[in-house]
Amino acid sequence: MTDVQELAATLDDAERSVRAIAPLTDGGPLGVADAYRVQRAVLARRTARGERLIGVKMGFTSRAKMVQMGVDDVIWGLLTDSMLVESTLDLSGLIQPRIEPEIAFLIGRRVRSAVEVDAAVAGVAVGYEVLDSRYRDFAFTLPDVIADNASAAAFGVGAWHDPRELGGIDNIGLVLEIEGRLTRTGSSAAILGDPMRSLRAAARLAERAGIPLEPGWVVLAGAATAAVPLPRDAHVRVSGAGLGSVAVTTV
Template sequence: MVDVGDLAARLDEAARDGRAIDPLTGASPFDVATAYAVQRAVIERRRRRGERLAGVKMGFTSRAKMIQMGVDDVIWGLLTDAMLAGSSVDLSALIHPRIEPEIAYLIGREVRSVAEVESAVAGVAVGFEVLDSRYRDFKFTLPDVIADNASAARFGFGTWHPPRALPNAGLLMEIDGRPVQTGSSAAILGDPARSLRAAARLALGAGMRLEPGWVVLAGAATAAVPLPKDAHVRVTGAGLGSVEVTT
C-alpha cells in the first residue's frame, strides 16, 4: 500500500518549490484509482492554504494521445482560483511550462447529471492552458500524470460568448506574432461538447458536481508548445475573439 498523503506532499512541495522530481511510480507503483486519490489530496492541501476550486480541466482528449498512453478514456484535473492567469504568467514559479489553445465553458448552474450539462453552460470562450509537469523531463506514466493533477499549472480565457455548438471552430496560437499552432475544436474528441459531458461524468463519478461559475477546459486542440520567457501569446478562435498573455 502506498501512502497517499506522502505522495501528495511530494508533488505539492515540488510545485511550490519549482523543482522537478522523479515519477512517483518508479519507487511506489500505484493504480489509477490511487492516482486520483493523490490528486484530490494535493488539491486539498491547496484548499487549506486558501485556494478555491474554480473548475475542471480535461486531458488526453485526442485519439493520438490516448493511443500513446494506452488508455481508452480521458483524464481530468481540478482548477483553482490561484491557477487563473491574469494578463501575465510568472514563469519563475514553473518548472518546464508549455502552453496549448483551449475551448472553455462557463458553468451557469449546478450540474446534477450528465444529461443537463450542456443546458447548464452560460458561456463559451477561447482559452489557453499552461501545463507544467512536476516530473523530470516531462516523463511519466498514466497514474503519475493523474496524481500530478493532469499537469495543470495556469489557465486563462477570453470574453465569454453566448453558448453555441463548436464542433469545428478554427484555433490559432501565436507567440510574438508568429503562428506556432493551428487547429480545430474538432480535435477535442471530435467535438468539445463530448469533453464537456465527460467532465460532468467524471466529476459526478467522484462525488462532485460542476458548480456555478466554474470553468471547464475541454482539452487541447493542438499539441502544447514550450512557453518561453518575455513572450507575448495570443490565442484566437473563430467567432470567439482572442485571449492574450505575456510572460
C-alpha cells in the first residue's frame, strides 16, 4: 500500500534541502492515481506554509515526449505564488534548473469544465517555465514526475494580450536567448498542434480532480522547444511573434 504522506514528505524535503534523490519508484511500485495524490499532498504541505495556488502547468504536450514516455495523454502540475518570477531568479534554491519557452493563458472567470474554458480566457502571453526535477540526473518514470509536480519550479510571463486580437495562436514563433545568444527557436504548434488544445486539457484534468480554474490563474500550456540548462548570472529572454517578450536574470 502506498504511503502518500511519506512519499510527499520525501519530495518536499528534497526540494527544501536542495538535494537530488532517487526516483520514488526505486522504492516500490507507484501508480498514476497515487502519484497525483502524492503531488497534491506535497502542494498541501506548501500551502500550509503560506503559499497560494495561482495556476496550472501542462507537461508532455509534444507528441515526441509522449512517445518517449510511453503515454497518450498530457500530465499537469500546480503553480503557486512563490514560483512566479518578476525579474530575478535566485538559483541557489534549485537543484538542476532548466528553462523552456511557453505560451501562457490568463483565466478571467471561474472554469468548472472544459467546455467553459475557451470563453474564460482573458489574456495570452509569451512566458517561460523553469523546470527542476528533484530526481538525480532528471531521470524518472511517469508516476515519479507526476508526483514531483511535473518538475515545476518557477515561471514568468510577459504582457497579456487580448486573444481576440491575435488571429490564432496555433503557429506563433518563439525564441529563447541566453546572454544575447540564440539558444532555441520553435513554434507554438509544437504544443499539441495548438496551445488551445492544451488549455482545454488543463480544464479537463482540473475538472476531474475537482479543482476549478480560478479568475487570475495562469495556465502554462507547454513548451515550444526542448528545455535547456539554466546558468547562473545570465540574462534570459523569451520572445514570441506578436506577443512581445519576457526576461529573467539569474543569480
